[in-house]
Amino acid sequence: MRNIFTRKFFETWENGFKMYIDGEWNKAWDIFEETKTLLDGYYDGPSETLIEVMSKYNFKAPNDWKGIRKLTEKWIIKFKFLFLLNFF
Numbered sequence: 596m597r598n599i600f601t602r603k604f605f606e607t608w609e610n611g612f613k614m615y616i617d618g619e620w621n622k623a624w625d626i627f628e629e630t631k632t633l634l635d636g637y638y639d640g641p642s643e644t645l646i647e648v649m650s651k652y653n654f655k656a657p658n659d660w661k662g663i664r665k666l667t668e669k670w671i672i673k674f675k676f677l678f679l680l681n682f683f
Contacts, residue, residue: 599634599635599636599637600634601633601635603633604630604633604634604639607626607629607630607633608626608627608630608639608641608642610626611623611626611627611629611630611642611645612645614626615627615645615649616662616663617662618656618660618662619656620649620652620654620655620656621654621655623645623649624646624649624654627642627643627645627646628642628646630642631643631646648664
């Protein structure tokens, strides 16, 4: 299963995540739109989840953004579900 993760995917996703952490959410959004479809027949759930989080703020990081957010039980369950969908 790991062979679906190409170097291009990892490098692109890492760049998007850096933009997310740095509060450059418009740039991160564009990148995650690309990465969610780069897995050769699989859908990248973490990219979609971060897009969903950013969309709640209209793709603009909150003024007090420190590069992290608290995970709620909903998001923990969602991450587990998306992981299972992609890998089993």
